[in-house]
Amino acid sequence: DVKVTQSSRYLVKRTGEKVFLECVQDMDHENMFWYRQDPGLGLRLIYFSYDVKMKEKGDIPEGYSVSREKKERFSLILESASTNQTSMYLCASSAVGFGYTFGSGTRLTVV
């Protein structure tokens, strides 16, 4: 089975900190995605990548950046964490044309 691993299950950070969320997949998928999920708002796409060093903005990229230096790893960076970035962050990967496999999620709290 495809495995998507997110480095932290729970994370508490202070306002203004730079935060790194890591995601690794083990099935050589081309595509990787970062979503956040909030009650009543559903899944919202932050950034995605379809190849190494390639990235595209999703629906809500403001305040975030990403890095994909290796095919298996896709990192989400919160440049200066704010309380409105408290959320569940979900990483996913897929082969082209197929459904996503999600990681277990990182629940981030910014205080």
Next chain:
Amino acid sequence: QKEVEQNSGPLSVPEGAIASLNCTYSDRGSQSFFWYRQYSGKSPELIMFIYSNGDKEDGRFTAQLNKASQYVSLLIRDSQPSDSATYLCAVNMSGGSNYKLTFGKGTLLTVNP
């Protein structure tokens, strides 16, 4: 804006009944359709996908697609309490990156023993 719409529920059915979950999408050129199940506090899990008009069955689950009506549904037969979860519909819409899915906000299903 391209959208995927689901009734948020909650949808409540008795154990053993058929649960019917519905989804409509705005982009007529959409090509592939997915259903995810998400338990509370967990991440979404892919349970069904369908690409062609008609029905696709997998165990107790049946996905139904009607492209003319821009409608996709998920039927769960012999519903069990363990089916209680939020079900997300996702659509691969045309005209953009063909590997990006648009998700509905999900329907909460409760199966009562």
